[in-house]
Amino acid sequence: MLETRINLAAFRHNIQTIKNIVGKTVSLLPVIKAEAYGHGMPRLAREALKLGAPMLGVGTIEEGVPLRQNKIAAPVLLLDGIFPEQAEDAVKYHLTPVVFSLETAKILDKIGKKKGRKISVHLKFDTGMSRLGFTLAETKRVLALIAKMKNIHVEGLMTHLASSADHQSPQTEHQLRRFDAVIAEAKRAGLKPTYIHSANSGAILNFKKSHYNMVRPGITLYGAPPVEIEGNKFREVMTVTSRLVIVKEIPQGEGVGYGATYITPRAKKIGVVMGGYADGVNRLLSNKGSVVVKGKVVPILGVVCMDNFMVDLSKAPTAKPGDDVILLGGGHDETSAEKWAELTGTISYEIFCRIGMGPRIKRTYVNG
Ligand SMILES: *Cc1c(COP(=O)(O)O)cnc(C)c1O
Helix, strand or coil, X not given: CEXXXXXXXXXXXXXXXXXXXXXXXXXXXXXXXXXXXXCCHHHHHHHHHHCCCCCEEECCHHHHHHHHHCCCCCCEEECCCCCHXXXXXXXXXXXXXXXXXXXXXXXXXXXXXXXXXXXXXXXXXXXXXXXXXXXXXXXXXXXXXXXXXXXXXXXXXXXXXXXXXXCCCHHHHHHHHHHHHHHHHHHHCCCXXXXXXXXXXXXXXXXXXXXXXXXXXXXXXXXXXXXXXXXXXXXXXXXXXXXXXXXXXXXXXXXXXXXXXXXXXXXXXXXXXECCHHHCCCHHHCCCCEEEECCEEEEEECCCCCCEEEEECCCCCXXXXXXXXXXXXXXXXXXXXXXXXXXXXXXXXXXXXXXXXXXXXEEEEECC
C-alpha cells in the first residue's frame, strides 16, 4: 500500500561525493546492512559495485547469503561478526567475518586448514565504545596468537567510533590514539593488513585522520548526513508515497481517530491516508507530523492508526480519493527523515529502516 521510490542517481551522486571527500587513496566500504537502511540491498549493492567499491558491508550472515544468491560475488564484510556455529557457512559463501573472539578465530583457522586455503578476516578492536571488539587489555595477546594462525589472513584491522558526529568531541581523538597503538602492535606481531578502517559517516565528514585507507559510509549514502554541512552536498534517495482513500467534510466538534485526541474547531475537509504505524508511520507523529498533498504541506490529525491516519485538507481543497500523498522525502523539509526523527525523538537511521522494510511496501528504482 505504501510505495518507496529509490532514486539511484542520488545514491550514485552520494557515493561520488564521499569519494571526492576521502580522495583516491582511500577505499570505500559502502554499508548496506538492514536492507541498505530500508532502501533495498541487492540493487544498491550492484550500484555501489559499479562505482568501484572493492567490498560491501552488511551486518549478519543472514544478510550476506542473499547477496550471493543474487549473484553478487564481490567481497562482503560481516560487520556484526559471526557466532562460532556460523563459521562453516561464512567460509562456504566466501563472506569475510569481522572477528572479535579468539574462539571464532580458532574455528576459522581449523576450517581453513581443512579446506586448504587461508580465511580472510578483519579484526575488530574496542577502543572506547564498549560494543563489539577485542578489549585493549587482550590486544597484545590476541594479536600474537592470531598472527601465528597459518590459515587466517588478517586482511583488515578496524574499530568503531562512538561520537564521530560531534566534531568537537575529544572521544574520537582518544579512540584514534588507542587504535593507532593497536595498529602498531599488529605490525610488531608481523601482520600486514590490506585495509585499516574506523570511519562511519560522521567521522568521514569530521575527522580526516580517521580515514586510514578505507571508510565505511552508511547514512550519508542515503542522503542524510549526521553532521550539519553547507549546501546540498548529499541528495535524498528515498521518497515514500501513499494515496488518499477517502476525502470528506466533517462538522465542527467531531473527534478524529482513536481517543478523539483531535476535535474539529470548525467544519473541515479531511482525508484518510492509506498507511499507518504497521508501515513505519510512527505513532509519535500523531497530531504532530505533516505530509504533502497536491504540493501542500498538510498536518496529521489525531492518532496514527495501524493501517491509516487522517490529515487536514483545508490547504489542499481540491484533493480527491486516489490522489498521491508524500509521506517521507520528496524534497520538502517537513517530510524529511530528519524532521520525522526530530518529531519522534530518534535519528534518521531508524526512520529509514522502519518505513523502508515494512511488509506492505512496494519498492521501485528510478534512474538506474
Ligand atoms: C552501520 C555501521 C557503519 C555505518 O555508519 P553510518 O553512521 O551510517 O555511516 C559503519 N561501521 C559499522 C561497524 C557499522 O555497523
